[in-house]
Amino acid sequence: MEDRVxxxxxxxxxxxxxxxxxxxxxxxxxxQPVTPSEQxxxxxxxxxxxxxxxxxxxxxxxxxxxxxxxxxxxxxKGAEGHENGKPLVLESVMANSVPVETNFQDGNMSxxxxxxxxxxxxxxxxxxxxxxxxxxxxxxxxxxRPHICPQQGCGKAFKAFGDLQKHKYRHTGSDGKRQRxxxxxxxxxxxxxxxxxxxxCSEIVKHANNTSNLFKHLxxxxxxxxxxxxxxxxxxxxxxxxxxxxxxxxxxxxxIKLKVENAQKYPADSTRRKNVDEAVVRMVAVDMHSPSIxxxxxxxxxxxLLDPRYILPSMKDLTKTxxxxxxxxxxxxxxxxxxxxxxxxxSSELWESxxxxxxxxISCHFLNSSWELKSLVLETMLFTTSPSPEIIAGxxxxxxxxxxxxxxxxxxxxxxxxxxxxxxxxGLGLTxxxxxxxxxxLVVSExxxxxASVQELRTKCNQMVSFFHRNIKATEKLVEIQCQxxxxxxxxxxxVETRWNSTYHMFQEITEQYExxxxxxxxxxxxxxxxxxxxVGVLRASVAVLKPFEAAxxxxxxxxxxxxxxxxxxxxxxxxxxxxxxxxxxxxxxxQAQMRLHFANFRISHxxxxxTMLDPRMKKLAxxxxxxxxxxxxxxxxxxxxxxxxxxxxxxxTAESSAASGLWDFFDAQVAKAHSPSKGMxxxxxxxxxxxxxxxxxxxxxxxxxxxxxxxxYPLLSQLAKKYLCVPGSSVPVERLFxxxxxxxxxxxxxxxxxxxxxxxxxxxxx
Numbered sequence: 210m211e212d213r214v215x216x217x218x219x220x221x222x223x224x225x226x227x228x229x230x231x232x233x234x235x236x237x238x239x240x241q242p243v244t245p246s247e248q249x250x251x252x253x254x255x256x257x258x259x260x261x262x263x264x265x266x267x268x269x270x271x272x273x274x275x276x277x278x279x280x281x282x283x284x285x286k287g288a289e290g291h292e293n294g295k296p297l298v299l300e301s302v303m304a305n306s307v308p309v310e311t312n313f314q315d316g317n318m319s320x321x322x323x324x325x326x327x328x329x330x331x332x333x334x335x336x337x338x339x340x341x342x343x344x345x346x347x348x349x350x351x352x353x354r355p356h357i358c359p360q361q362g363c364g365k366a367f368k369a370f371g372d373l374q375k376h377k378y379r380h381t382g383s384d385g386k387r388q389r390x391x392x393x394x395x396x397x398x399x400x401x402x403x404x405x406x407x408x409x410c411s412e413i414v415k416h417a418n419n420t421s422n423l424f425k426h427l428x429x430x431x432x433x434x435x436x437x438x439x440x441x442x443x444x445x446x447x448x449x450x451x452x453x454x455x456x457x458x459x460x461x462x463x464x465i466k467l468k469v470e471n472a473q474k475y476p477a478d479s480t481r482r483k484n485v486d487e488a489v490v491r492m493v494a495v496d497m498h499s500p501s502i503x504x505x506x507x508x509x510x511x512x513x514l515l516d517p518r519y520i521l522p523s524m525k526d527l528t529k530t531x532x533x534x535x536x537x538x539x540x541x542x543x544x545x546x547x548x549x550x551x552x553x554x555x556s557s558e559l560w561e562s563x564x565x566x567x568x569x570x571i572s573c574h575f576l577n578s579s580w581e582l583k584s585l586v587l588e589t590m591l592f593t594t595s596p597s598p599e600i601i602a603g604x605x606x607x608x609x610x611x612x613x614x615x616x617x618x619x620x621x622x623x624x625x626x627x628x629x630x631x632x633x634x635x636g637l638g639l640t641x642x643x644x645x646x647x648x649x650x651l652v653v654s655e656x657x658x659x660x661a662s663v664q665e666l667r668t669k670c671n672q673m674v675s676f677f678h679r680n681i682k683a684t685e686k687l688v689e690i691q692c693q694x695x696x697x698x699x700x701x702x703x704x705v706e707t708r709w710n711s712t713y714h715m716f717q718e719i720t721e722q723y724e725x726x727x728x729x730x731x732x733x734x735x736x737x738x739x740x741x742x743x744x745v746g747v748l749r750a751s752v753a754v755l756k757p758f759e760a761a762x763x764x765x766x767x768x769x770x771x772x773x774x775x776x777x778x779x780x781x782x783x784x785x786x787x788x789x790x791x792x793x794x795x796x797x798x799x800x801q802a803q804m805r806l807h808f809a810n811f812r813i814s815h816x817x818x819x820x821t822m823l824d825p826r827m828k829k830l831a832x833x834x835x836x837x838x839x840x841x842x843x844x845x846x847x848x849x850x851x852x853x854x855x856x857x858x859x860x861x862x863t864a865e866s867s868a869a870s871g872l873w874d875f876f877d878a879q880v881a882k883a884h885s886p887s888k889g890m891x892x893x894x895x896x897x898x899x900x901x902x903x904x905x906x907x908x909x910x911x912x913x914x915x916x917x918x919x920x921x922x923y924p925l926l927s928q929l930a931k932k933y934l935c936v937p938g939s940s941v942p943v944e945r946l947f948x949x950x951x952x953x954x955x956x957x958x959x960x961x962x963x964x965x966x967x968x969x970x971x972x973x974x975x976x
Contacts, residue, residue: 360397391441392423395434409434475518485519490531494972497957500527500965528965536968539975543585547614550575552932554816556622556644556940557630562966563959567592569601569630570970571608576931580917582771584942586974587612589967598632605633619932620816622940642814644940645776646765648807653709653758656799662747663796667704670715670748673726673738674701683733690725701726710762713755720748754797757786765939770911772938774824776817778831780808785833812837819844820933823926825906825915842897849893849925896926 354366356373367373396405396414405414405423409431416422427435475482493500502508503521512521522531547553553575561567570589577583588608592600609615620640623630624647634641657663677684678701690696702718705711719726719740727739740748761779765772784804790797811817812832821827822841829838900923906915912934920927961969 363397390420391438391445392420392427395427395431395438396423407431473518474520482519485516486522486531487535489522490527490535490972491976493527494532494969494976497961497969497973500524500532503527532968532972535976536972539972543975544612546577547573547575547585547612550577550614551617551928552619552935553614553617554620554622554936555618555639556937557624558940559624559630560955560958562961562963564963566963567595568966569596569604571605572974573612573614574935574937576913576935580913580920580931582913582935584937584974586971589970591963591966596629598629598636601629601633602636606637620936622937624940640814640816642816642936643807643810644938645772645779645811646762646939646941648811649758649761649765650709652800652803652807653755656796656803657709657712659799660795663751666716666744666747666751667712669738669740669744670719671704673719673730673735673740674703674715676730676735676738677701678703680733680735683729683735686732687725687729690728691722694725696722696725710759713752713759716748716752716755720745720752750794751796754787754790754794754800757783758800771820771824771913771934773817773820773936774827774831774912774934776938777811777821778827780804780811781831781833784808815844816933816936819929820936823930823933824912825900825903826908826910826912828901828905830905842901845897845926845929846894848929849897850890852925852928853890853893893925896923899923900926 354368356367356370358365358367358373358376365376367376395408397408398405399413403415403417405416406412407414407426407430412426412430414422414426424435424438427438489503492498493502501524504524509521512519553573556572556574558570558572559567560570568589568591571587572584573587574582574584590604590608596604606615609618618639620642621630621634622642622644623634624644631641631643657667677687699718699722701722702711702714704715723740723745730736730739761783764775764779784801787797787800787804818837818841821831822829822838822845829841832838906912916927916930916934923930958966958970
């Protein structure tokens with residue numbers, strides 16, 4: 210740097226500073242003061258070794274190496290303060306004679322050597338990173354206070370601009386963070402806390418932590434100013450509301466968005482990914498979706514929106530890894546659960562897929578330690594041809610051994626004897642129980658097929674319903690007439706071949722809406738489909754005959770507790786109700802004949818008899834004769850005798866040490882049987898006696914809850930109750946019986962790939 214004042218500094222206010230008293234006073238002013246310009250950049254040039262023109266006397270006082278400081282004042286107020294005799298604001302004081310040129314731009318201060326600007330007055334070496342910090346430091350020596358409060362009546366001066374801003378908050382009532390209220394332009398906070406002075410009339414107004422009293426003062430004393438403040442307040446509130454509505458929340462939205470966008474995908478071994486994988490598998494299995502759903506664009510977009518960090522498994526990973534892994538884990542879990550069970554029953558369902566492949570699904574049912582009825586699907590077997598009883602028996606044996614439950618089976622429930630399951634069960638020494646729901650459906654279906662008049666009526670009704678389903682205009686006309694007649698307006702029910710009660714509902718709807726249907730047919734060129742008066746008579750009689758069977762079906766499908774103990778009472782009630790119907794009706798006679806043929810097996814089924822008698826709602830009252838309950842009680846005592854431990858105090862005969870010691874074994878055994886009953890057997894008889902003497906439980910109460918509460922009173926009998934009350938009354942879950950849900954399940958099941966059937970049905974029922 211040259212040792213001269215640069216040309217661009219000419220005309221600036223030039224001051225010569227005494228090096229010995231640098232930063233404390235102005236030694237000499239040369240040239241005339243000029244009007245400084247408003248600018249943010251302050252340039253300070255320190256020109257060492259420059260010899261200013263001063264008299265010889267002054268030269269003795271000043272060191273030869275004094276500094277020439279050229280200052281461009283920042284504000285007009287700074288110049289005025291200097292003219293009024295106040296010390297000049299020195300933007301930097303350098304007490305050394307080292308040639309340095311420092312430029313201050315945008316708040317950055319740096320020297321040529323890269324170090325921060327330092328004040329070296331009196332040997333100090335304090336660095337400063339900002340211009341304001343250096344200014345305040347210099348003003349601590351010069352006592353310069355250029356920042357004056359503009360509020361009328363105040364006039365306080367401050368060295369730093371930030372101090373002035375904090376001071377202003379005392380006048381505005383703001384803390385600097387919240388928006389300032391418009392009313393504070395007319396008030397100054399008083400020294401007394403909670404008091405402010407009106408700048409218009411100088412009246413002192415008391416206020417708390419709000420501006421309500423200040424606005425009241427303006428409204429009462431200064432109407433025009435009040436209107437202006439009120440208008441400003443409304444504008445401020447509107448502006449703030451818009452900002453809240455449009456601006457994102459910097460504490461929530463922005464960080465979360467950035468985190469999501471910048472987040473990495475979940476590692477393969479992370480807990481989160483494993484949990485979501487399991488949820489995807491559960492969804493696919495429970496809802497019977499095709500595994501290809503993970504490749505659907507819509508599903509992928511949904512998962513990406515819900516959790517961008519999660520990676521959907523491929524279809525191959527889903528079918529080859531995830532599904533088999535969860536299947537294996539669940540199998541081991543259920544094996545451990547079944548190991549704790551003493552008795553369980555099996556149910557079997559033989560069904561056919563859309564590709565005519567035949568399957569046999571085996572489920573097990575048991576009561577756990579909490580007396581909760583549990584049902585699990587064990588396996589679904591594929592048969593390429595119609596399976597024989599021997600093939601079924603072999604597959605059943607293998608499956609029971611795999612699960613370790615061969616010796617725990619109480620009964621096997623299946624649809625009918627013709628399926629071969631009954632013969633297979635008997636071949637394995639297992640007790641077979643016919644499914645009540647399938648037998649009930651068989652009884653009604655066979656009776657309707659045998660009655661020619663009912664068959665003819667079914668054909669006519671089906672044609673009528675199909676006409677309305679195909680003809681939109683006829684349907685619209687029917688709805689219009691139904692509204693005019695005040696009918697229910699329900700859509701006509703179409704018959705489903707596998708559900709006999711769909712025939713009942715079709716008959717019932719046509720009977721109730723006969724007038725509306727006939728009118729709509731006549732107005733829609735369907736006169737040939739109208740029923741005659743004799744047809745209507747047969748229709749109504751059929752509905753009356755079938756009504757008890759519909760009630761029994763509803764009872765079965767709505768049962769969520771124990772159902773097996775209701776089989777015998779329901780069969781007895783249906784026979785009783787049908788016997789009261791006019792015997793001239795062919796359908797009633799056919800129903801009676803079918804019930805005699807198929808219901809007889811229920812009354813001789815040992816598991817059904819035991820379950821009925823051990824149900825506190827039924828006991829002996831469910832039988833129409835006295836022989837069956839008496840025989841049932843004897844069977845209960847016989848099974849209890851096997852549970853009673855042998856008495857430890859029984860006399861034992863010492864065998865003589867002779868070659869003929871076994872000669873009296875048979876005789877001794879007969880004598881032991883003839884002895885008086887043991888103490889344990891006496892307790893068993895007392896339990897049975899007390900149980901049957903107790904009042905019968907109401908029919909709508911839960912028998913399992915009763916046994917759970919009373920098992921301590923009947924420690925032996927409760928074991929038999931847990932053994933027989935687990936037997937299902939139907940081979941198909943009741944929630945799927947005669948329902949649309951059951952039809953939907955069957956359609957999805959029939960469309961499964963043969964390789965996936967066993968795995969999917971297992972997970973569908975057990976997850």
